[in-house]
Amino acid sequence: xxxxxxxxxxxxxxxxxxxxxxxxxxxxxxxxxxxxxxxxxxxxxxxxxxxxxxxxxxxxxxxxxxxxxxxxxxxxxxxxxxxxxxxxxxxxxxxxxxxxxxxxxxxxxxxxxxxxxxxxxxxxxxxxxxxxxxxxxxxxxxxxxxxxxxxxxxxxxxxxxxxxxxxxxxxxxxxxxxxxxxxxxxxxxxxxxxxxxxxxxxxxxxxxxxxxxxxxxxxxxxxxxxxxxxxxxxxxxxxxx
Amino acid sequence: xxxxxxxxxxxxxxxxxxxxxxxxxxxxxxxxxxxxxxxxxxxxxxxxxxxxxxxxxxxxxxxxxxxxxxxxxxxxxxxxxxxxxxxxxxxxxxxxxxxxxxxxxxxxxxxxxxxxxxxxxxxxxxxxxxxxxxxxxxxxxxxxxxxxxxxxxxxxxxxxxxxxxxxxxxxxxxxxxxxxxxxxxxxxxxxxxxxxxxxxxxxxxxxxxxxxxxxxxxxxxxxxxxxxxxxxxxxxxxxxxxxxxxxxxxxxxxxxxxxxxxxxxxxxxxxxxxxxxxxxxxxxxxxxxxxxxxxxxxxxxxxxxxxxxxxxxxxxxxxxxxxxxxxxxxxxxxxxxxxxxxxxxxxxxxxxxxxx
Numbered sequence: 001x002x003x004x005x006x007x008x009x010x011x012x013x014x015x016x017x018x019x020x021x022x023x024x025x026x027x028x029x030x031x032x033x034x035x036x037x038x039x040x041x042x043x044x045x046x047x048x049x050x051x052x053x054x055x056x057x058x059x060x061x062x063x064x065x066x067x068x069x070x071x072x073x074x075x076x077x078x079x080x081x082x083x084x085x086x087x088x089x090x091x092x093x094x095x096x097x098x099x100x101x102x103x104x105x106x107x108x109x110x111x112x113x114x115x116x117x118x119x120x121x122x123x124x125x126x127x128x129x130x131x132x133x134x135x136x137x138x139x140x141x142x143x144x145x146x147x148x149x150x151x152x153x154x155x156x157x158x159x160x161x162x163x164x165x166x167x168x169x170x171x172x173x174x175x176x177x178x179x180x181x182x183x184x185x186x187x188x189x190x191x192x193x194x195x196x197x198x199x200x201x202x203x204x205x206x207x208x209x210x211x212x213x214x215x216x217x218x219x220x221x222x223x224x225x226x227x228x229x230x231x232x233x234x235x236x237x238x239x240x241x
Numbered sequence: 242x243x244x245x246x247x248x249x250x251x252x253x254x255x256x257x258x259x260x261x262x263x264x265x266x267x268x269x270x271x272x273x274x275x276x277x278x279x280x281x282x283x284x285x286x287x288x289x290x291x292x293x294x295x296x297x298x299x300x301x302x303x304x305x306x307x308x309x310x311x312x313x314x315x316x317x318x319x320x321x322x323x324x325x326x327x328x329x330x331x332x333x334x335x336x337x338x339x340x341x342x343x344x345x346x347x348x349x350x351x352x353x354x355x356x357x358x359x360x361x362x363x364x365x366x367x368x369x370x371x372x373x374x375x376x377x378x379x380x381x382x383x384x385x386x387x388x389x390x391x392x393x394x395x396x397x398x399x400x401x402x403x404x405x406x407x408x409x410x411x412x413x414x415x416x417x418x419x420x421x422x423x424x425x426x427x428x429x430x431x432x433x434x435x436x437x438x439x440x441x442x443x444x445x446x447x448x449x450x451x452x453x454x455x456x457x458x459x460x461x462x463x464x465x466x467x468x469x470x471x472x473x474x475x476x477x478x479x480x481x482x483x484x485x486x487x488x489x490x491x492x493x494x495x496x497x498x499x500x501x502x503x504x505x506x507x508x509x510x511x512x513x514x515x516x517x518x519x520x521x522x523x524x525x526x527x528x529x530x531x532x533x534x535x536x537x538x539x540x541x542x543x544x545x546x547x548x549x550x551x552x553x554x555x556x557x558x559x560x561x562x563x564x565x566x567x568x569x570x571x572x573x574x575x576x577x578x579x580x581x582x583x584x585x586x587x588x589x590x591x592x593x594x595x596x597x
Binding site for chain 2: 071075175178183187194196198200201203205206209210220221223226227228229230234
């Protein structure tokens with residue numbers, strides 16, 4: 001009986017230890033899916049990022065990948081590796097030379113568009129991946145320390161591409177857009193159903209009265225007239241790689 | 242006074258009618274059936290030589306314009322009909338009568354498609370038509386009674402022709418590529434010419450102003466292979482009109498439909514382009530001729546809320562058409578409810594996608 005009484009809390013304690021261990025193990029700040037960084041470089045960067053989180057309660061992550069990333073990919077990545085409500089992740093898709101950001105939307109500390117630009121510039125301006133990420137963390141620390149990472153209630157900023165394309169999300173605007181879209185879709189569907197009450201209309205053509213097999217093309221030609229070329233500049237390419 | 246023809250039963254003297262099921266003439270009183278030609282021969286032998294005429298003329302000048310007065314051969318009652326009515330019923334004895342003069346000489350139809358479906362089928366089709374539709378006012382459904390159901394032979398002009406058509410299209414091909422600095426879209430425009438021959442058989446045009454053109458075109462098509470040579474016996478028991486829209490007046494409508502179909506056929510041969518910007522179709526019609534035919538249509542009339550609603554059923558195929566009233570309040574409420582539901586779904590999706 002005593003053994004059983006001791007066993008139960010021991011099992012709970014062991015489970016708690018395991019979960020803590022796993023949690024600590026999976027807490028990563030620098031993710032390198034392209035093998036661009038060495039193990040020691042990652043460890044060094046992890047240490048810097050860990051120190052930033054410890055001091056400012058802000059999880060600043062960085063990811064280099066060769067996979068097709070996206071904004072939702074960034075969100076999932078951040079949620080997978082941390083529960084911290086304050087933070088951001090910058091993903092660099094080195095194959096497509098695209099950048100994706102995710103910034104937590106309910107954070108007390110947030111980075112605005114200007115701050116994101118500074119972070120990306122810091123990364124871009126260094127020739128090496130390690131140096132770039134190191135500069136990225138340096139700027140992040142500076143922004144947090146100087147208070148430039150401000151509180152932005154109800155706003156979330158994503159940036160895509162190698163230029164900063166900001167998409168400011170406002171919860172109220174999204175809700176209004178959902179309601180408007182829902183209402184318009186509802187009216188279109190119902191009016192389409194109601195329009196079936198009208199079945200009287202003139203025929204458009206006489207195709208049903210075409211004599212079977214009577215159609216024969218006697219002459220045809222296609223003459224080129226002119227050409228029109230539309231040229232739009234691509235977003236600026238990144239110089240790393 | 243214009244004369245009328247009444248198909249009488251040689252057995253009992255009752256007025257016979259065309260029976261849809263048997264496709265023969267049938268006496269509704271003694272139920273004797275007759276072949277169309279058989280009865281007509283007997284009728285010729287038994288034709289009376291009695292002619293009725295009006296005793297005096299009390300109509301004022303111009304009052305009878307567009308109106309004909311007939312005398313029923315069964316009961317002697319006076320039948321007043323407009324100048325285009327070709328078959329009707331005596332309002333006193335209900336015997337079916339055919340106004341012979343309306344279909345004689347140049348006015349004689351070439352073909353008639355006999356009714357294949359009866360009044361009962363028309364009623365059933367009307368019920369089905371109502372059952373299929375949403376947002377019809379409940380009051381219309383519950384109070385609905387058909388005021389009138391009548392089988393009408395509607396005059397149609399049928400146009401047959403060979404057509405040589407040519408069409409000019411402006412079509413475009415798009416090509417998209419990119420280099421390190423730019424995205425490119427090149428649109429190449431072409432003048433595309435197609436010409437060809439195409440033939441049309443029996444394109445119908447409504448020859449009666451009494452029947453709305455859109456209603457008549459909505460019950461198309463009719464299967465003309467089931468048409469028979471015109472015989473007034475087929476009109477017994479139905480209403481019939483002679484045409485009051487001339488063939489010349491009807492040609493434009495036939496040409497319009499033929500032109501659209503010829504253009505569509507030529508356009509289908511234009512392939513390999515991303516889009517067609519414009520089209521101009523010209524056509525020449527050769528070997529064109531027309532026929533005059535009577536098409537069987539059941540007309541159902543009802544009124545509700547001060548408005549008249551007319552429905553039509555193809556008396557051959559059973560195709561039923563007719564505009565129904567719409568309950569606007571129900572439409573608005575349903576739209577709002579569905580809109581609210583969809584809004585909630587969109588909000589939920591936005592939340593799942595992390596936009597909220």
